[in-house]
Amino acid sequence: MTDAPENNSLGGRARRYAKVGRAVGGLAARVAGERYLGLSLDKSKHAEDLKQALGGLKGPLMKVAQIMSTVPDMLPEEYVTELAELQSNAPAMGWLFVRRRMTTELGAGWQDRFASFEKEAAAAASLGQVHRAVGPDGRALACKLQYPDMRSAVEADLKQLKIVFSIYSRYDKAVDFSHIHQEVSDRLREELDYELERRHIDLYRLMLQDETGVQVPDPVPALSTDRLLTMSWLDGKRLLDWVDTDLETRNLVAENMFRAWYVPFYYYGTIHGDPHLGNYSVRDDGSINLMDFGCIRIFHPRFVKGVIDLYRSLETGDRDLAVHAYETWGFADLSSEVLDTLNIWAEFVYGPLLEDRRRKIQETDGTMYGAKVANKVHAELRRLGGVTPPREFVLMDRAAIGLGSVFLHLKAEINWHRLFQDLIGDFDVDKLEKRQAAALKKTGILRPD
Numbered sequence: 001m002t003d004a005p006e007n008n009s010l011g012g013r014a015r016r017y018a019k020v021g022r023a024v025g026g027l028a029a030r031v032a033g034e035r036y037l038g039l040s041l042d043k044s045k046h047a048e049d050l051k052q053a054l055g056g057l058k059g060p061l062m063k064v065a066q067i068m069s070t071v072p073d074m075l076p077e078e079y080v081t082e083l084a085e086l087q088s089n090a091p092a093m094g095w096l097f098v099r100r101r102m103t104t105e106l107g108a109g110w111q112d113r114f115a116s117f118e119k120e121a122a123a124a125a126s127l128g129q130v131h132r133a134v135g136p137d138g139r140a141l142a143c144k145l146q147y148p149d150m151r152s153a154v155e156a157d158l159k160q161l162k163i164v165f166s167i168y169s170r171y172d173k174a175v176d177f178s179h180i181h182q183e184v185s186d187r188l189r190e191e192l193d194y195e196l197e198r199r200h201i202d203l204y205r206l207m208l209q210d211e212t213g214v215q216v217p218d219p220v221p222a223l224s225t226d227r228l229l230t231m232s233w234l235d236g237k238r239l240l241d242w243v244d245t246d247l248e249t250r251n252l253v254a255e256n257m258f259r260a261w262y263v264p265f266y267y268y269g270t271i272h273g274d275p276h277l278g279n280y281s282v283r284d285d286g287s288i289n290l291m292d293f294g295c296i297r298i299f300h301p302r303f304v305k306g307v308i309d310l311y312r313s314l315e316t317g318d319r320d321l322a323v324h325a326y327e328t329w330g331f332a333d334l335s336s337e338v339l340d341t342l343n344i345w346a347e348f349v350y351g352p353l354l355e356d357r358r359r360k361i362q363e364t365d366g367t368m369y370g371a372k373v374a375n376k377v378h379a380e381l382r383r384l385g386g387v388t389p390p391r392e393f394v395l396m397d398r399a400a401i402g403l404g405s406v407f408l409h410l411k412a413e414i415n416w417h418r419l420f421q422d423l424i425g426d427f428d429v430d431k432l433e434k435r436q437a438a439a440l441k442k443t444g445i446l447r448p449d
Contacts, residue, residue: 092121092129093147101145105228113223117143125278127191127294132233140233141220142291150192158185175381176388183391186448187273191294194229200293201231202443204272207264213256213287234289236281243409252286254412258419260288261403266308266423269299269436269447273395275402297395298447301436302328305429307396311350311420314343322346330390338387341380348373349400352416361407361416 093101098119102110111117115134123130128146135141161184165177190196198219205216215234223230242253260280264270272279274295281289306328313322322343326334334342352361364372381387407414440447 092124095119098129098131098145101148102143102228105145105225106223114141123278133230135220135223140235141223142217142231142233143223144194144229144231146192146194146227151189154188154192158188173382173386175378176386179388179391180394183394187295187297187395190296193226194224195226196445197229197293198224199443199445200296203268203270203296203439203445204264204290204293206439206443207268207270208260208290211259211263213252214260215283215287215289217289217291234281234283234291236283236289239277239280239282239406239409242282243411247411247413249286250410251412251414253282253288254407254410254414255419256286256288257403257406258414258416260290261399262420262423265299266304266427267432267435268439269301269304269432271297271299271395271399273297273398275399275406295395297392298436298440298445299392300447301429301432303392304432305427308424308427310346311353311424314347314350315354329392331387335384338381338384341377341384342387344380345373345377353420354417356415356417358413358415360411360413361404 098121102117106113113136115136115138117133118131120131121129122132122142127150128144131143131145133141133143158181162181165181198221201217201219205218208214208216217231217234220230220232239253242250257275257280261272261275264272272290272293272295274292279290279292281291283289306325309321309328310325313319313325319339323334323339326339326342331342352359436447
């Protein structure tokens with residue numbers, strides 16, 4: 001560990017960008033060489049090098065790498081496989097740093113406000129690290145402390161990302177990244193606001209209050225600031241520790257994950273956009289602990305209705321309803337060919353929900369959830385001149401692909417159709433509007449329209 005916040009200083013960021021620039025620049029050059037010059041490329045070796053370069057970073061580029069790893073065909077398969085391993089594994093800052101930061105947030109004598117506070121970080125991620133503590137009342141706590149100067153780091157990284165998207169778009173026009181960049185920018189900036197995250201926790205406690213299979217921490221406002229978030233500690237094991245248990249247990253974990261993500265979406269128009277392995281754990285009874293609420297997306301109710309309308313269109317073969325659903329989301333001037341291409345992806349995502357039987361989430365031998373289907377869609381969109389996805393798709397697709405990967409890991413065999421019907425059977429967009437408005441008012445959150 002280091003005792004100085006070197007990686008977030010001006011000099012540290014300069015060295016960080018030099019390192020990333022070499023890795024990403026090499027990636028772009030080698031991929032372009034392979035695509036256009038026929039050069040052979042040891043992608044597995046280069047992907048490992050890229051992961052090593054990104055993995056030690058503290059900052060948004062690590063999080064962007066995680067996002068890119070969940071969007072099929074944004075990078076070659078070898079790169080996605082390596083980047084998918086980037087979770088909450090950045091090296092933690094040392095005790096001298098933590099002591100200074102805690103003094104900044106809670107003032108001198110801050111340690112007197114805890115019965116105990118562990119010097120070693122329990123987890124370290126891209127924007128901050130978590131320490132275990134015990135409150136004066138004996139309650140186990142998790143203290144999430146943001147690294148210094150992260151706002152300027154985020155803005156600098158977003159400029160870098162815009163350049164990367166611009167370069168990518170020059171040789172691949174299947175997808176216009178302009179809306180995607182704006183969505184990633186807005187969500188990353190929100191992740192720096194721990195006061196907003198505290199309200200997100202309150203929102204999730206409200207939305208999931210009747211879900212016995214999902215646990216949400218209890219925030220501690222008296223020990224929190226806009227850069228320090230203290231909440232109750234939730235004990236659990238990582239998901240990968242459950243993949244070799246019996247099928248009944250694995251199915252229970254999968255069902256709890258499904259409801260943890262989709263009850264908030266279909267009842268309140270809200271999605272947790274970051275289902276990577278570091279953001280939840282599994283309790284001994286198979287219930288799910290949700291532990292990170294920085295990447296939350298709140299949708300207008302009409303967007304949720306569009307999701308259900310598209311499902312109904314695939315269920316009944318109603319092309320006009322499919323067009324209406326896509327137009328609700330912001331797609332314009334859809335040709336018949338583009339509609340058919342978009343529906344290839346929709347049929348893949350909705351496929352398990354359309355079949356009234358027990359099945360795995362993906363019944364092929366592929367280990368990358370959706371990658372082959374996405375490759376086909378991407379190539380066809382490129383041939384047809386490309387599309388501009390609505391910004392809301394970034395976290396919706398990320399959640400769908402991330403959860404699909406979880407269900408693949410668990411080898412769950414579930415009647416997904418019935419799980420889904422339990423959520424949408426009596427869907428009413430006006431009821432959703434009222435329910436959402438009441439929840440947001442109670443928790444003091446504004447809906448981004």
